Amino acid sequence: MFDFPSVAKLGHVAARKRDGDAVERVLSRQDFATSRAEITQWQGYQPTPLVSLTALAAKIGVGGILYKDEGPRFGLGSFKALGGSYAAQRLLQRQISARLGHEVSLEDIRTGTYRSEAAEITLVSATDGNHGRSLAWGCQRFGAPCRIYIHAEVSEGRAQAMRDLGAEVIRIAGDYDASVILAKQEAADNGWFVVSDTSWEGYSQPPRDVMAGYGVMTQEICDSLEQAPTHVFLQGGVGGLAAGVVAGLRQHWGTQAPRVVIVEPELAACLFESGRTGEATTFAIETETLMAGLSCGEPSGMAWEILSEEVSDFLTIPESLVAPSVRLLARPLPGDTAIEAGESAIAGLAALIAAREDADLSRKLGLTAEARVLLIGSEGVTDPAIFAQIMGESDAA
Structure with a gap:
């Protein structure tokens, strides 16, 4: 059974x-290079699977679909394990070096040489779940206190996962962007340090480190391929994932790098709006998307610098595609590997399938029978209760 809506209207710019x-x-x-040299030394590191969805590619009429499954990443269920933790390590390296008056290495932070000094440096961030979990995990490993700010719609399962990693979790009544503002304000008031995956004026080094960490994932992909994909469909959010992947692909493949298509929920389309206006543009979120990790209303300025030069197309997808896409991966066509994915992982897959149902949009995107499409499965099942509900919807029907 091909459990997928036959008609879905995508926004396109x-x-x-x-x-x-x-x-x-x-x-x-x-x-x-620095992030790769360090992260590959972390205990538990191993490349995540790059899965070929051959049967699905044949079904929708493209030459190939490659799905990078980040579910197994360090046991945290998300590509974000590469970003927040590494940025925390880099921030501790810089701060401890400054306080001691001599250079401290990343290895020193990793092995706990200055754990007592790290215990005096509080790291904070706002999150929809995965970035905060990564930061909490890193702080636990490196010995630093951690405070995580979450908004009203972040599931309790994701909040508890961060508490289980030693973080103090503060839930606010507003949305993600409001949690970012509060994290910044309380950090400034208390002498804490923000480790964010989004940049703003005067704040750029931690977001750069976050995106550099994501480069480990991109290099794993490139190392496993002899030929560049023709397209890469990347989920939006603030843009850090997309920018990190795009930069890595361009540096590796040069002019042969794939065509870049950004995909967002129509309920949280800040990059789509930025593509429409030609400059970084805030989007007013009125209703939260099921794709919690993509519920961001303001782009990262640093990420937008890259995306504004590299992206060919921006797409938005309706909520009606989320659950069917999750189920399609978990209960695949015969011959394809079953993948348990979270709601934010499937944006690119959903857009690709829906675009192939629209001949005009396929033409605009250059999607032909020879297209080889790369998708980033950015998370596994990071909230089992939500995953069970999605899978149960089909059973009930």
Whole structure:
């Protein structure tokens, strides 16, 4: 059974690309090399699977679909394990070096040489779940206190996962962007340090470190391929994942790098609006999307520098595609590997399938029978209760 809506209206904006060198300037090759050298030394590191969905590709009429399954990443269920934890390690390295008056290495932080010093440095962030879990995990490993700010719609299961990693979790009544504001304010008032995956004026190093950490995932993909994909469909959010992946792909493949398509929920479409206006644009979120990790109303300025030069198309998808996409991966077509994915992981898959149902949109995106599409399965089952509900909806029907 192909459990997928036969008709779904996608929003589409063709990008107005700027000229520039952001893929080398914002995230340098050295940034990626440093993160790779360190993260591959972490206990439990191993590359995550790159799964070929051959039967699905044949079903929708493309040459291939590759799905990078980040569910197994360090036991945290998300690609974010590469970002928040690494940015925490880098921040502790910088702060302890400054306090002691001599250079401290990343290895020193990893092995706990300065654990007592780390215990005096509180790290904070706002999150929809996965970034906060990564930061909490890193703080637990490196010995630093951690405070995580979450908004009203973050599930209790995700909140408890962060508490289980030693974080103090503060839930607010507002949305994600309100939690970002509060985290910044309380950090400034108390001498704490924000480890965010989004940048703003005067704040850029931790978001750069977060995106550099994501480069480990991109390099794993490139190392396993002999030929570049023709397309990569990347979920939005603040843009950090997309920018990190795009920069890594461009640095590796050069002019042969894949066409970049950004996908967002129509309920949280800040990058789509930025693509439409040609500049970083805030989107007013009125209703929360089921894709909790993508519920972001304000783009990261640093990420937008890269995306404004590299993205070809912006798409939005309706909520009606989320649950069927999760179920399609978990109960795949015969011959394909079953994958248990979270709600935010399936944005690219949902958009790809729906786009192939629309001949005009397929033409605009350059999706042909020869297209080889890369998808980033950004999370596994990070909230079992939500996953069980989604899977049960089909059974009930």
